Structure formats: structure tokens, C-alpha cells
Amino acid sequence: MLTEIFRNIIRFFLLVLVQVLLIKNIELGRFINPFMYVLFIIILPFETPKWLLLFSAFALGIAIDYFYDTAGMHSAACVLMAFVRPGILKLFSPRDGYEFGTQPTVQYLGIPWFLSYAGILIFLHHFFLFFIEVFRFSEFFSTFLRVIISSVFTLLLVVMAQYLFQGKKEQG
Amino acid sequence: MRNLVTFIWKHSFFALFLILESVCMYLVVQNNNFQRASFINSSNQVSASVLTTSKNIEDYFLLKDENEKLATENAQLRAHLKESISAIVNDLDSSKTEYIDPIKKTIYRQKYTYTSAKVVNNSTNRRNNFLTLNKGSKQGVKKNMAVITNTGVVGQVKEVSENFCTVMSLLHSATTINVLLKKDGSFGPLHWDGEDFSFATLSDIPTHVKLIQGDTVVTSPYSTTFPENIMIGTVDSYVQESRKPFFTVKVKLSTEFKKLTYVYIVNNMLKEEQETLENKSETDKKE
Numbered sequence: 270m271l272t273e274i275f276r277n278i279i280r281f282f283l284l285v286l287v288q289v290l291l292i293k294n295i296e297l298g299r300f301i302n303p304f305m306y307v308l309f310i311i312i313l314p315f316e317t318p319k320w321l322l323l324f325s326a327f328a329l330g331i332a333i334d335y336f337y338d339t340a341g342m343h344s345a346a347c348v349l350m351a352f353v354r355p356g357i358l359k360l361f362s363p364r365d366g367y368e369f370g371t372q373p374t375v376q377y378l379g380i381p382w383f384l385s386y387a388g389i390l391i392f393l394h395h396f397f398l399f400f401i402e403v404f405r406f407s408e409f410f411s412t413f414l415r416v417i418i419s420s421v422f423t424l425l426l427v428v429m430a431q432y433l434f435q436g437k438k439e440q441g
Numbered sequence: 442m443r444n445l446v447t448f449i450w451k452h453s454f455f456a457l458f459l460i461l462e463s464v465c466m467y468l469v470v471q472n473n474n475f476q477r478a479s480f481i482n483s484s485n486q487v488s489a490s491v492l493t494t495s496k497n498i499e500d501y502f503l504l505k506d507e508n509e510k511l512a513t514e515n516a517q518l519r520a521h522l523k524e525s526i527s528a529i530v531n532d533l534d535s536s537k538t539e540y541i542d543p544i545k546k547t548i549y550r551q552k553y554t555y556t557s558a559k560v561v562n563n564s565t566n567r568r569n570n571f572l573t574l575n576k577g578s579k580q581g582v583k584k585n586m587a588v589i590t591n592t593g594v595v596g597q598v599k600e601v602s603e604n605f606c607t608v609m610s611l612l613h614s615a616t617t618i619n620v621l622l623k624k625d626g627s628f629g630p631l632h633w634d635g636e637d638f639s640f641a642t643l644s645d646i647p648t649h650v651k652l653i654q655g656d657t658v659v660t661s662p663y664s665t666t667f668p669e670n671i672m673i674g675t676v677d678s679y680v681q682e683s684r685k686p687f688f689t690v691k692v693k694l695s696t697e698f699k700k701l702t703y704v705y706i707v708n709n710m711l712k713e714e715q716e717t718l719e720n721k722s723e724t725d726k727k728e
Contacts, residue, residue, distance in 0.1 A: 323461055341464075404476050
């Protein structure tokens with residue numbers, strides 16, 4: 270249990286660093302802005318208390334905001350994402366519930382489950398984030414296009430990251 | 442109170458979400474210039490639109506006062522028009538050889554003054570139509586003064602009481618106004634034939650005049666009642682009278698007699714002078 274918390278804390282910092290040092294500097298055009306750091310919220314253990322979920326999402330968002338100079342925007346999107354996570358998990362839960370000690374990852378629940386679960390969360394996060402950033406509805410469709418394309422890229426990165434760290438996960 | 446606490450405790454997840462989200466939004470609006478500007482902007486727009494609507498409603502109650510004020514002001518402004526001033530006249534004795542101030546040398550003489558009045562009674566559907574105005578002898582209205590609006594001629598004051606006057610409308614069998622065609626100055630008498638309140642008849646226009654539909658008809662300068670160049674209407678159609686070298690012209694009146702609310706009573710200050718002089722020469726002729 271303690272190692273699990275420790276592992277998550279390390280993952281938190283790792284993801285923030287990857288996001289702000291690596292992904293932030295890759296420019297793939299106006300419509301592609303992947304935010305891979307949300308992986309942290311997606312694969313927090315099932316047993317995480319709800320309040321801790323919100324607070325860790327808030328902390329993650331603040332950390333990203335700090336580097337992106339976008340005070341509050343990422344944290345708002347992350348908190349929203351953490352808020353809907355329990356509901357989405359319930360929606361996609363297997364018939365006999367989640368097994369104790371497992372995590373919401375590809376390794377435990379398979380690709381189709383993970384894609385739909387993470388897809389919805391990432392889409393919500395990006396939707397909220399981009400619309401706060403634009404802060405008006407007059408450019409709705411171009412913003413919406415950005416949301417869709419960026420969500421797909423983020424999902425891709427998130428799934429790839431899971432395969433990269435597959436070995437570690439199975440040990441834990 | 443305890444119920445409230447239990448309620449919040451029950452929904453602590455949602456409450457916490459709301460609190461954190463509000464903190465985020467606060468940060469967004471506080472620290473990002475664009476979002477702050479558009480937040481303030483849109484909230485200003487909301488309050489401004491509410492205030493504008495209430496002001497619009499309020500304005501309706503003040504319309505009456507406002508109209509009266511405007512009508513009075515218009516009447517004053519009309520007195521400053523070029524047409525209201527007879528000429529630049531030299532009233533000073535020019536035989537004096539000493540230096541005369543060039544400004545004092547020329548003095549404008551006011552010819553017309555205007556009083557605004559409200560129409561309190563009006564008719565258009567009789568053969569002889571009259572209007573009643575809310576200005577009378579107390580306000581300096583006298584018999585035979587001209588009555589106009591900003592769009593054209595209305596009529597002539599017929600009777601005056603202390604606070605009211607009746608106006609013989611242009612739509613009256615006895616009203617005849619001397620008018621001329623603005624484009625070439627050919628003139629003739631205009632009267633109303635009693636059919637349609639938006640048309641009148643102008644006769645005695647010589648046939649050599651090339652009339653076009655839409656030609657402007659204005660009051661002539663020979664009238665002592667009406668100021669010159671007041672709009673009457675436009676040429677609608679014309680026919681040649683049988684075996685006479687004259688056209689009879691149907692004129693579309695520019696004054697909307699159905700919609701009269703505020704009119705101006707015109708006072709010609711030089712009228713008496715002109716009429717006395719003219720009467721004198723008339724009597725001379727007879728002798």
C-alpha cells in the first residue's frame with residue numbers, strides 16, 4: 270500500500286516533467302496539443318478516496334498551470350475530470366465489480382475498456398480546458414476540432430505510455 | 442443547521458468539487474488578462490442591457506414632455522432660418538458721411554417668428570375641415586396667421602380665443618393658397634377639391650411649362666401669410682383644360698393631415714406694413 274502511494278507520487282512528478290519539458294516543446298500545429306499528464310488521474314487506484322482524488326487532481330493541475338502560465342485553467346479541467354471519474358468507473362464496471370488490488374489500466378482490464386473509459390475522461394478534460402482557454406463560443410467549431418484532434422493524440426500517448434511501462438505494472 | 446451540515450457531509454464530494462472548481466475559476470479570471478477582460482466585459486454587457494431596457498421603458502413616460510420641448514425649440518430655430526429674415530437692410534441714415542461701424546451698418550430684420558402648438562382637434566373627412574390648436578391670443582396668436590408643420594403647409598388661423606385657436610385647414614373649400622413650381626417659378630392658386638385628403642388641385646399653370654411627375658410645389662413669395670418656400674407637395678398628374686392654355690395639376694400634399702400632432706403658428710411681423718401699403722395703392726387706383 271505504501272509503495273503504491275510512493276509510486277503514484279513519483280508518477281505525478283514524472284508526468285509533470287514529461288509534459289512540461291518534452292511535450293510542451295513539441296509543436297505539432299495549431300490543432301494538436303496533447304496533454305499526456307492526465308494519465309496520472311486516469312490510472313489512480315480504484316480505492317483512492319474521493320477527496321484525495323479531487324485534491325491530487327487539483328495539485329496536478331496547479332503544477333501544470335505553473336509551467337504553462339495559465340493559472341487555474343488546467344486545474345479546473347483536472348478537478349472536473351476527477352469529479353466525473355467515479356461515475357465513469359461505475360458506468361463501465363464489470364458485472365462483479367473491480368477486483369481488489371487492480372488498477373484501471375490496459376493490463377488489468379483490456380484495451381477496449383480502457384479506450385472507452387480514458388477516452389471519455391480525456392475528451393471532457395480537453396473540452397473544458399480548450400473552452401476555458403478560448404473563453405467564448407463564437408469560434409465553437411474550430412475549438413471543437415482542436416478538442417477532438419488533441420484528445421485522440423492524448424489517448425494515443427496515454428495508451429503507448431502504458432505499454433512502455435508494462436513490465437513495472439505487472440510487478441506492482 | 443444540523444440538517445444543513447448533514448446535507449453537506451452527505452454530498453461532501455460534490456461540495457469539495459464545487460469549492461475546488463470555484464478556486465480554479467477564480468484563479469483563471471484573476472490571473473489571465475483575456476479571460477478577465479471578457480468576464481468583466483460580458484458582465485458589463487448584461488448589466489448594460491438591463492439598464493438600457495429600463496431606460497427605454499422610462500423614456501416612454503417622458504415622451505410627451507420631450508416632444509413639447511422639441512417643438513418649442515424647433516419653433517425658435519425656425520425664426521433663425523434664412524427665410525424668416527426679410528433682408529439685410531440698412532436702417533441707418535446713409536447721408537451721414539462720418540464713419541459707421543460696418544457691423545452696425547447692416548442689420549438683419551426678423552420677418553417671421555414661430556410658436557409651437559399642439560393639435561387638440563382635427564378632421565379630414567369633411568368638405569370644410571378645421572383644426573383646433575392649444576395656443577390663443579394670450580400666446581400672441583392672431584387671425585389669419587399661417588400654420589405649418591415641418592413637412593408642409595397646414596392652413597390659416599380662423600378664430601382666436603384666449604387659449605385656443607381654430608385653423609381653417611388646407612382641406613377647406615374656402616382655402617386658396619398661392620403656390621409656385623420650384624423649378625421654374627410659374628405660379629397659380631391651389632385649392633382642395635374635397636375628395637382625397639392627400640391631394641389638392643393647382644390650376645392656371647401655363648402649357649409651355651414642362652411638368653414632370655414629382656416636381657416640387659412650394660408657397661409663393663407673393664403671399665403675406667405664408668413664408669416663401671414652404672413645401673406644399675409634389676406634382677402627381679396633370680391635364681390640359683379644354684380650349685384653355687392652362688394645365689390643371691393634381692398635387693400630392695406633403696403634409697399628412699391624418700397624423701398632425703405638433704404644428705407651428707407663423708407670425709409675419711411685416712405683414713401689416715405690407716398690407717397697409719398695398720391697400721393704399723388699391724384705393725388710389727379706384728379714385
